[in-house]
Amino acid sequence: MSGNHVVNTIFSDFQKSLDEEQELREVIRNICKDVDQISRKITTVLQVIHHNQAEIGQACLQARELFEKASEGYGKLKEAVPSTDYYKYQDHWRFMTQRYCFLISLTIWLEKGILAPHDTVASVLGISAVEEKEGFHLDIEDYLVGLLHLCSELSRLAVNSVTRGDYEKPLQISKFVMELNAGFRLLNLKNDHLRKRFDALKYDVKKIEEVVYDLSIRGLLPKAQQSTEEA
Structure with a gap:
């Protein structure tokens, strides 16, 4: 051959x-x-x-x-x-x-x-x-990226809920996103894409905190929440 x-x-x-x-x-x-x-x-x-x-x-x-x-x-x-x-x-x-x-x-x-x-x-x-x-x-990384997208969507929902006159939803969102944020901080993220997406989470957290703070100073928080903060 x-x-x-x-x-x-x-x-x-x-x-x-x-x-x-x-x-x-x-x-x-x-x-x-x-x-x-x-x-x-x-x-x-x-x-x-x-x-x-x-x-x-x-x-x-x-x-x-x-x-x-x-x-x-x-x-x-x-x-x-x-x-x-x-x-x-x-x-x-x-x-x-x-x-x-x-x-x-x-x-x-x-x-x-x-x-x-x-x-x-x-x-x-x-x-x-x-x-x-x-x-x-x-893939776990795909799941985690999905959760980070969820936080962004919920931060948007917090703002729109106030526009609709729903003042309880931002508090629910705030508690949930804060818990997720704490969970993510337990991870040692080395994946570049996931790490960059996680870095953006702080802006979502800040937006939600601003919504809750605005409700607080305007006296629009639900009574139970106001009592908790005063205590």
Whole structure:
């Protein structure tokens, strides 16, 4: 067998592998496009929280229905992506998943006023919560970025709640975000993107503190809160 034939055979195999990878990436892109479109619908649905308190419950129900459709899309991703290649293709769904972590966390907070645990968010998406070297799962960093986006959205909600005459919501938001801020400070963040996003949290905290302070000096805090501060 000539050397030229050997080289041609080797590079033909390379081309075959490249073609197969490109086909898989196209499949992944198409799935992510559909799933990402659902996240945009959910974002639109949940914008009602900023201007109509009465419709929040219905918005959460609609979001839950859309999460189920998104879960089906993640199921397709799990089938398409080889178990050993999660991190090879992660960039296709990373930002989309961060948005879903934010939207799911926001929905659960609106429903129950609590933090959505990592495994709960993963369950809603229908994927594993276990950080594995192999297999499709919810990356912890994506979950944490989603929580930081949640803080930004809640700081905005604190301002808009006052505009609607709801003076209790900013206090609820303040307590929740302060607890999250304390939790994040326990972490030794080395990821550049996550670290930069965390650095922005201080501005969200400051905005919420200003809202609560303004309510305090205007005498608009709920009576129970005023009594606590006076004590």
